[in-house]
Amino acid sequence: MSTHSLRELRMQLGAIVRGVATTGEEAIITDSGSEIAVIISMADYERLHEHADLVDALNLRRVRDEGFSTMSMSEMLDSLGVDPADLIAS
Numbered sequence: 001m002s003t004h005s006l007r008e009l010r011m012q013l014g015a016i017v018r019g020v021a022t023t024g025e026e027a028i029i030t031d032s033g034s035e036i037a038v039i040i041s042m043a044d045y046e047r048l049h050e051h052a053d054l055v056d057a058l059n060l061r062r063v064r065d066e067g068f069s070t071m072s073m074s075e076m077l078d079s080l081g082v083d084p085a086d087l088i089a090s
Contacts, residue, residue: 003028003035 002025004016009029020027020039029037040048077084 001025001028003030005029006031006036 002016002019004012004027006029009016016027017039019025020041024041024043026041026044027039028035029039071079074084077087
């Protein structure tokens with residue numbers, strides 16, 4: 001893993017991205033010393049999405065197995081503490 005400031009990223013974007021693509025090691029981007037973003041390889045990106053899809057499918061299966069109840073829109077707004085008049089006004 002490497003760390004680069006926004007200033008360095010602007011000057012060396014091509015080299016940093018090619019390094020990530022070649023090595024598979026992510027690049028952390030900082031702004032004023034705070035980590036704000038990360039550049040990852042396409043393979044890692046696709047793996048993350050595959051895992052997210054799997055988690056979504058497992059959660060859907062759990063909901064189907066456990067059952068669920070439905071509610072009207074007014075019941076939902078009430079349970080969330082939302083005034084329907086405020087919702088219409090916005």
